Amino acid sequence: MGLHVVVIGAGIVGAATAVELLRDGHRVTLVEPGAPGGEQAASFGNGAWLSPASVVPMSMPGLWKKVPGYLLDPLGPLTIRWAALPHLAPWLLRFLSAGATEAKVEATARALSALLADAPERHQALAAEAGLSDLIVRRGLLYAYPGRAAFEAEALAWRLRSDNGVAWRELDGPALRAFEPALDPRYGFGVLVEAGAHCQDPGAYVAGLVAYAKRLGLHHVPAGATGFDIQDGRLKAVRTFQGEVACDRAVIAAGIRSRPLAAAAGDRVSLASERGYHVVLADPEVSPRTPVMPSDGKMANTPTRAGLRASGQVELAAVDAEPNWKRADVLLDHLLNTYPGLPRQVPEARLTRWMGHRPSTPDGLPVIGPAAASADIVHAFGHGHVGLACGPITGRLVADIIADGPPARPLMPYRADRFR
Numbered sequence: 001m002g003l004h005v006v007v008i009g010a011g012i013v014g015a016a017t018a019v020e021l022l023r024d025g026h027r028v029t030l031v032e033p034g035a036p037g038g039e040q041a042a043s044f045g046n047g048a049w050l051s052p053a054s055v056v057p058m059s060m061p062g063l064w065k066k067v068p069g070y071l072l073d074p075l076g077p078l079t080i081r082w083a084a085l086p087h088l089a090p091w092l093l094r095f096l097s098a099g100a101t102e103a104k105v106e107a108t109a110r111a112l113s114a115l116l117a118d119a120p121e122r123h124q125a126l127a128a129e130a131g132l133s134d135l136i137v138r139r140g141l142l143y144a145y146p147g148r149a150a151f152e153a154e155a156l157a158w159r160l161r162s163d164n165g166v167a168w169r170e171l172d173g174p175a176l177r178a179f180e181p182a183l184d185p186r187y188g189f190g191v192l193v194e195a196g197a198h199c200q201d202p203g204a205y206v207a208g209l210v211a212y213a214k215r216l217g218l219h220h221v222p223a224g225a226t227g228f229d230i231q232d233g234r235l236k237a238v239r240t241f242q243g244e245v246a247c248d249r250a251v252i253a254a255g256i257r258s259r260p261l262a263a264a265a266g267d268r269v270s271l272a273s274e275r276g277y278h279v280v281l282a283d284p285e286v287s288p289r290t291p292v293m294p295s296d297g298k299m300a301n302t303p304t305r306a307g308l309r310a311s312g313q314v315e316l317a318a319v320d321a322e323p324n325w326k327r328a329d330v331l332l333d334h335l336l337n338t339y340p341g342l343p344r345q346v347p348e349a350r351l352t353r354w355m356g357h358r359p360s361t362p363d364g365l366p367v368i369g370p371a372a373a374s375a376d377i378v379h380a381f382g383h384g385h386v387g388l389a390c391g392p393i394t395g396r397l398v399a400d401i402i403a404d405g406p407p408a409r410p411l412m413p414y415r416a417d418r419f420r
């Protein structure tokens with residue numbers, strides 16, 4: 001028998017979850033104050049990588065030694081804003097602890113791999129079902145290094161990938177130039193993950209999934225959720241700024257804004273914004289065929305429908321702090337230096353900049369599973385750097401939980417009570 005399920009939030013996680021629930025025969029109401037897949041969502045502006053190789057957590061052994069440098073360099077690839085430090089300290093300590101040993105990062109990589117290994121196939125299937133196949137491109141993903149030594153310096157990261165079944169092809173200088181002629185010749189070594197894919201327009205993809213869900217019967221309430229009416233452990237309604245929506249089940253998929261909702265559902269979770277930026281260069285004179293991650297830039301260069309997108313940077317700061325647009329300019333400068341066929345100066349009219357919030361837990365794993373105050377409420381947030389890729393499997397897991405059936409993956413690593 002179909003239930004009435006309220007999905008809170010229409011980023012990739014909420015959109016994919018809504019489709020899975022509708023396919024399972026439930027009645028679904030989406031509570032989302034913004035445009036689905038709009039600029040307010042991390043799902044709009046990300047690097048668009050759908051990568052089985054993204055199993056390497058941010059926190060790795062030895063990272064703690066670099067923290068003083070991060071505090072002193074406001075434009076480095078990872079920055080911590082001083083003003084946010086007291087508030088962020090508990091998250092930061094957990095973050096450093098999560099990467100303290102090889103054993104810990106091996107466990108994290110395994111848990112990420114369970115969500116990422118078939119991400120390209122899941123996106124292809126979901127996009128095909130929704131009539132959006134042209135948005136998902138499977139042409140591989142390329143890591144570019146100055147030389148083999150720089151690749152070997154990341155031996156632990158590549159061992160984690162190899163341990164989790166990620167295969168790659170190594171390209172020496174001439175092979176790299178033949179594969180990606182637009183790249184600057186300072187890159188002398190490439191690693192191609194052929195199984196990887198990318199999305200040509202993540203915002204349009206999410207909007208398209210919600211439009212498809214509407215054709216399946218989805219109802220959209222354009223309001224923000226504020227909490228829940230729970231009586232004797234059973235969910236009665238989701239509270240919104242525009243009144244209550246009576247329902248049987250609810251899914252918290254509000255990205256970085258999920259923490260207060262999780263608290264209202266009985267779970268204190270550790271969630272911080274790893275803010276990131278992008279710059280898009282419209283009508284680029286040259287563009288890589290395949291998305292590229294230049295190792296010296298710690299960013300993704302992705303060909304999208306709007307132009308060549310450079311995205312990245314990690315800025316630990318309060319959610320509502322003003323963006324530091326100089327960080328987008330760091331991305332732009334690096335982009336122009338990575339492809340010599342691009343001009344040194346670009347007219348402002350060809351550029352767009354964006355800042356968004358990776359919803360990040362300190363251990364790099366999402367929160368997926370029933371809530372403490374009522375098992376009628378399901379958490380589906382905290383996907384940090386890999387939320388676009390993990391959207392479809394998360395939607396499937398949520399639908400499995402609501403169906404009370406065996407989950408497509410063991411849920412243990414993602415449970416909410418691990419922060420207690």
Ligand SMILES: Cc1cc2nc3c(=O)[nH]c(=O)nc-3n(C[C@H](O)[C@H](O)[C@H](O)COP(=O)(O)OP(=O)(O)OC[C@H]3O[C@@H](n4cnc5c(N)ncnc54)[C@H](O)[C@@H]3O)c2cc1C
Nearest residue numbers: 009011013042043046047048049225255276386387388389
């Ligand atoms: C610079 C950058 C690069 C990235 N690159 C990649 C990448 O290449 N590959 C990858 O897989 N991931 C990447 N990510 C991460 C990825 O974008 C996120 O993990 C993912 O988009 C999170 O999706 P979400 O649906 O959980 O949240 P969001 O996309 O943020 O959506 C949450 C939605 O909830 C809504 N909402 C908020 N509060 C409420 C409320 N109270 N009631 C109702 N609705 C609410 C918001 O309006 C929003 O629409 C990147 C992120 C950034 C910032």
